[in-house]
Amino acid sequence: MSILVIAEHDSAKLNAATLHAVTAAQKIGGDLHILVAGTNAAAVADEAAKVGGVAKVLLADDAAYGNRLAENLAKLLVGLAGNYSHILATATATGKNVLPRVAALLDVQQISEISAVESADTFVRPIYAGNALATVQSSDKIKVITVRATSFDAAPATGGSAAVEKIGGGGDAGLSTFVGQELAKSERPELTSARVVVSGGRGMQNGDNFKLLDALADKLNAAVGASRAAVDAGFVPNTYQVGQTGKIVAPELYIAVGISGAIQHLAGMKDSKVIVAINKDEDAPIFQVADYGLVADLFQAVPELTSAVSK
Amino acid sequence: MKVLVAVKRVVDYNVKVRVKADGTGVETANVKMSMNPFDEIGVEEAVRLKEAGKATEVVAVSLGPVQCQETIRTALAMGADRGIHVQTDGELQPLAVAKLLKAVVDKEQPQICILGKQAIDDDANQTGQMLAALLGSAQATFASKLVLNDNGTANVTREVDGGLETITVKLPFVLTTDLRLNEPRYASLPNIMKAKKKPIDALTPEQLGVDITPRLKTVKVVEPPKRQAGIKVKSVAELVDKLRNEAKVI
Numbered sequence: 293m294s295i296l297v298i299a300e301h302d303s304a305k306l307n308a309a310t311l312h313a314v315t316a317a318q319k320i321g322g323d324l325h326i327l328v329a330g331t332n333a334a335a336v337a338d339e340a341a342k343v344g345g346v347a348k349v350l351l352a353d354d355a356a357y358g359n360r361l362a363e364n365l366a367k368l369l370v371g372l373a374g375n376y377s378h379i380l381a382t383a384t385a386t387g388k389n390v391l392p393r394v395a396a397l398l399d400v401q402q403i404s405e406i407s408a409v410e411s412a413d414t415f416v417r418p419i420y421a422g423n424a425l426a427t428v429q430s431s432d433k434i435k436v437i438t439v440r441a442t443s444f445d446a447a448p449a450t451g452g453s454a455a456v457e458k459i460g461g462g463g464d465a466g467l468s469t470f471v472g473q474e475l476a477k478s479e480r481p482e483l484t485s486a487r488v489v490v491s492g493g494r495g496m497q498n499g500d501n502f503k504l505l506d507a508l509a510d511k512l513n514a515a516v517g518a519s520r521a522a523v524d525a526g527f528v529p530n531t532y533q534v535g536q537t538g539k540i541v542a543p544e545l546y547i548a549v550g551i552s553g554a555i556q557h558l559a560g561m562k563d564s565k566v567i568v569a570i571n572k573d574e575d576a577p578i579f580q581v582a583d584y585g586l587v588a589d590l591f592q593a594v595p596e597l598t599s600a601v602s603k
Numbered sequence: 604m605k606v607l608v609a610v611k612r613v614v615d616y617n618v619k620v621r622v623k624a625d626g627t628g629v630e631t632a633n634v635k636m637s638m639n640p641f642d643e644i645g646v647e648e649a650v651r652l653k654e655a656g657k658a659t660e661v662v663a664v665s666l667g668p669v670q671c672q673e674t675i676r677t678a679l680a681m682g683a684d685r686g687i688h689v690q691t692d693g694e695l696q697p698l699a700v701a702k703l704l705k706a707v708v709d710k711e712q713p714q715i716c717i718l719g720k721q722a723i724d725d726d727a728n729q730t731g732q733m734l735a736a737l738l739g740s741a742q743a744t745f746a747s748k749l750v751l752n753d754n755g756t757a758n759v760t761r762e763v764d765g766g767l768e769t770i771t772v773k774l775p776f777v778l779t780t781d782l783r784l785n786e787p788r789y790a791s792l793p794n795i796m797k798a799k800k801k802p803i804d805a806l807t808p809e810q811l812g813v814d815i816t817p818r819l820k821t822v823k824v825v826e827p828p829k830r831q832a833g834i835k836v837k838s839v840a841e842l843v844d845k846l847r848n849e850a851k852v853i
Contacts, residue, residue, distance in 0.1 A: 401818035
């Protein structure tokens with residue numbers, strides 16, 4: 293069996309998200325190749341070549357790939373697919389955007405966001421906002437799969453020494469062009485990989501009050517997240533959203549502040565190791581999943597917690 | 604310009620689903636069903652295009668059992684002009700849905716197909732991308748803003764992991780909606796009444812020449828492992844003590 297893992301990157305650095313798909317691929321077994329498709333992305337290919345357990349890195353370097361346009365990447369992948377039994381990508385925005393297009397072009401049924409590998413053709417995936425787990429078996433010749441990062445450990449980033457092979461690609465499909473991007477800049481750990489996450493909801497009342505959470509996050513070296521309500525209301529950018537259709541996180545510690553705990557939010561954080569909830573409503577559903585619940589006014593409790601933690 | 608919107612009938616987002624004891628799936632009998640929330644956003648976007656004079660007709664399509672007609676009626680009540688129901692009682696997986704939609708698109712020739720980013724039942728997030736692939740069209744997924752240009756292209760802003768990105772796509776193309784694309788309207792009672800008179804055409808997969816045989820076999824469906832019940836602490840001091848000394852996470 294041969295598995296192709298599609299690297300997540302920005303043409304400058306390999307994104308650690310890739311390492312979770314590598315682990316999932318290793319559980320399936322077989323020769324593991326990583327595809328780096330980008331623009332002037334040789335450094336990423338070199339990083340990928342160091343990942344433990346990787347047999348080969350394919351580098352497709354072209355102006356068509358650097359902005360991750362799905363039509364161009366899918367064209368490239370369809371050309372490569374004949375050599376592989378499985379094509380995997382971590383379920384990042386890119387993986388989710390590109391892989392289904394590849395699956396349809398290959399006439400196969402993709403398996404989205406697997407949380408476990410049972411065998412080379414059988415996988416577990418969450419459905420209904422993670423309230424049920426479905427075990428599915430694929431009869432397709434090529435399995436196209438996106439991987440839920442929080443369900444698999446990151447493979448070691450070093451220890452490997454694969455060869456990097458330059459390949460040509462399908463080039464530009466001519467259907468779309470990249471105009472620009474607005475990226476949220478932050479010094480904090482990344483939300484999807486942080487050890488601690490502090491998250492705010494509607495109870496924060498406005499964006500300015502998120503400064504209280506920033507102060508706590510500083511003390512804990514935490515990432516800051518939010519519920520859909522806080523994002524919809526414009527308190528924080530969309531990048532903060534944790535939930536069924538936002539980011540899926542599973543940190544060591546998740547502190548939910550002023551978050552009621554709707555089903556859709558829980559879907560994004562209920563695999564956290566320890567969950568703390570601070571909410572003035574003692575009936576808030578969040579308390580049903582919290583290991584430690586504090587019924588209190590967050591505007592008093594959070595500053596108190598921040599100074600207690602600094603001691 | 605014709606806009607086609609796909610709408611899926613799913614378990615209502617407020618329902619706490621229960622897994623069937625026999626492990627074959629989730630209990631859906633006698634459970635409240637609604638239009639997939641992302642598809643409501645899709646219908647809203649299509650109707651706004653019509654109200655802005657950019658679209659001339661909005662066609663709502665649903666695929667599945669006879670009750671899908673209720674979902675189509677909701678779209679009609681929101682402002683869609685007519686409906687298409689592809690009727691089947693068989694299990695529909697995203698690849699089959701995409702193929703059925705392609706067959707409908709081949710007949711209808713819309714300039715824009717709008718689908719929801721994902722259905723809240725299977726959480727697959729595939730169908731829009733698959734449809735675009737089968738049509739050889741551009742795809743603009745997780746859209747938070749759509750602007751039509753005068754030159755046969757559209758600018759779409761998308762919500763991605765690091766923030767927002769904007770792409771330009773050629774028409775015809777497939778759009779999938781994200782949460783902040785718009786806030787869907789509630790259908791007014793007069794519009795609900797008017798919707799009863801709008802036509803819904805019925806088709807079958809056989810008529811469309813599509814093989815909908817599922818590729819994935821569901822081996823079992825189970826509940827996720829339950830979390831142990833937690834405790835309420837009485838003070839911040841107690842919380843810090845527990846986190847430090849019991850949970851050892853700080």
